[in-house]
Amino acid sequence: MQKAGPALRILGIDPGLRSTGFGLIEKSGSTLAYVASGCIRTESADSLPQRIKTLLDGIGEVVATYRPQQAAIEIVFVNVNPQSTLLLGQARGAAISALVTANLPVAEYTALQVKQAVVGHGKAAKEQVQQMVMRLLKLSGAPGADAADALACAIAHAHGGQGLGALATAGRRVRGGRLL
Amino acid sequence: MQKAGPALRILGIDPGLRSTGFGLIEKSGSTLAYVASGCIRTESADSLPQRIKTLLDGIGEVVATYRPQQAAIEIVFVNVNPQSTLLLGQARGAAISALVTANLPVAEYTALQVKQAVVGHGKAAKEQVQQMVMRLLKLSGAPGADAADALACAIAHAHGGQGLGALATAGRRVRGGRLL
Numbered sequence: 236m237q238k239a240g241p242a243l244r245i246l247g248i249d250p251g252l253r254s255t256g257f258g259l260i261e262k263s264g265s266t267l268a269y270v271a272s273g274c275i276r277t278e279s280a281d282s283l284p285q286r287i288k289t290l291l292d293g294i295g296e297v298v299a300t301y302r303p304q305q306a307a308i309e310i311v312f313v314n315v316n317p318q319s320t321l322l323l324g325q326a327r328g329a330a331i332s333a334l335v336t337a338n339l340p341v342a343e344y345t346a347l348q349v350k351q352a353v354v355g356h357g358k359a360a361k362e363q364v365q366q367m368v369m370r371l372l373k374l375s376g377a378p379g380a381d382a383a384d385a386l387a388c389a390i391a392h393a394h395g396g397q398g399l400g401a402l403a404t405a406g407r408r409v410r411g412g413r414l415l
Numbered sequence: 416m417q418k419a420g421p422a423l424r425i426l427g428i429d430p431g432l433r434s435t436g437f438g439l440i441e442k443s444g445s446t447l448a449y450v451a452s453g454c455i456r457t458e459s460a461d462s463l464p465q466r467i468k469t470l471l472d473g474i475g476e477v478v479a480t481y482r483p484q485q486a487a488i489e490i491v492f493v494n495v496n497p498q499s500t501l502l503l504g505q506a507r508g509a510a511i512s513a514l515v516t517a518n519l520p521v522a523e524y525t526a527l528q529v530k531q532a533v534v535g536h537g538k539a540a541k542e543q544v545q546q547m548v549m550r551l552l553k554l555s556g557a558p559g560a561d562a563a564d565a566l567a568c569a570i571a572h573a574h575g576g577q578g579l580g581a582l583a584t585a586g587r588r589v590r591g592g593r594l595l
Contacts, residue, residue: 284521287511313501317493324504325511331467332512341464 244270246303246339247389248294249381250311252326253277255290256381259301260372262393269372271301272382283322287329294333306339307392309346309384344391349384352391424450426483426519427569428474429561430491432506433457435470436561439481440552442573449552451481452562463502467509474513486519487572489526489564524571529564532571 242263249256254277259270275293277286311327314320334341347357353367365383368374371390378386422443429436434457439450455473457466491507494500514521527537533547545563548554551570558566 282521283523284511284515287508288515291512291516311501313497317497317500320497320500321491321493321504324501325508328467328505328508329512331464331505332471332509332516335464335468336471336512336516341462343463 242268243305243393244301244303245389245392246297246301246306246334247385247387247392248306248308248330248334249384249388250308250323250327250330251381252286252290252322253279254381255293255326255330256379256383256385257294257297258378258382258384258386258389259297259303260386260389260393267371267390267393269374269386271297272378272386273297274379274381274385283325287325290326290329291333291336294330295337298333298337298339303339305342305392306334307342307344307388308334309349309388310343312346342392344388349387349391352394353387422448423485423573424481424483425569425572426477426481426486426514427565427567427572428486428488428510428514429564429568430488430503430507430510431561432466432470432502433459434561435473435506435510436559436563436565437474437477438558438562438564438566438569439477439483440566440569440573447551447570447573449554449566451477452558452566453477454559454561454565463505467505470506470509471513471516474510475517478513478517478519483519485522485572486514487522487524487568488514489529489568490523492526522572524568529567529571532574533567 242261244259244261247258254274256274258272261268261270275290277289308330311323314323331341350357350359350364354363364387365377368383368386368390369377372386377383422441424439424441427438434454436454438452441448441450455470457469488510491503494503511521530537530539530544534543544567545557548563548566548570549557552566557563
């Protein structure tokens with residue numbers, strides 16, 4: 236990429252115990268570019284400490300390979316099943332641990348903020364988010380669901396954590412330094 | 416300590432976001448000895464990633480200082496408040512992350528298992544657990560609540576994860592390799 240100004244590489248994370256999605260984008264001036272995405276899966280037969288180790292090693296490898304400068308992670312919802320909430324919490328705690336251990340600044344975004352940033356409103360369906368991620372990053376194919384959510388979170392962070400829709404509604408001017 | 420055979424140093428952890436208790440004991444032959452205990456507190460005004468960093472750094476420092484060979488952590492309960500469950504899960508995920516990052520084998524015990532190992536039955540009150548921790552480790556004063564729970568978890572692990580009461584009931588023979 237030959238752009239004026241240094242590019243900012245952002246790692247987005249969609250945490251989960253069974254599968255944690257990751258997505259890397261690069262923001263150069265007002266351009267967003269896709270770098271990589273995928274997901275880290277753990278074996279349900281493994282013990283929780285082993286599954287957490289798999290997540291840590293996976294995120295560590297992603298960070299070592301793609302060297303992002305900033306990280307963004309979705310704020311997860313409490314589940315109807317308290318046991319699932321506990322497992323999801325532990326996976327998210329592990330993901331944040333991997334990011335702060337790598338000395339990355341970690342920003343947190345709600346699903347609402349991510350949808351507002353990517354689609355323009357907070358009530359977008361999952362498929363709309365995926366379509367907009369593809370369009371914004373000029374992808375020829377749809378990434379997996381977890382990877383798409385992680386990329387959407389990275390895009391929200393590139394947008395300075397402000398929903399485009401929210402900004403338009405509020406009539407605020409987008410500052411170059413904060414917004415893509 | 417001048418005992419036959421190498422001593423095994425165990426780190427017990429009682430995870431929590433506000434305060435994570437730790438307790439180190441040493442098992443030499445059939446003797447348990449107190450090494451250290453305390454708790455790592457996080458600032459509620461800090462962001463979650465910052466609080467997780469505080470927990471990671473704190474546990475990392477405990478491991479670097481006392482060099483345990485094995486770790487044991489309590490299995491936490493789901494809370495009536497789902498948001499609290501989520502926060503507790505994230506703290507526990509961070510604690511396990513710190514332990515596996517330090518290459519410690521991590522064993523998990525329920526509160527029931529810990530009580531059985533320390534008091535002899537699973538319905539013991541918190542004060543009974545504290546009293547037994549003091550007696551088993553020959554402490555002159557009561558450790559803090561979080562530290563006592565962490566020490567109790569380490570004792571449960573030293574007992575091979577088998578409740579003494581449960582073993583007596585089942586009439587199983589205790590193998591030297593697994594039990595204290």
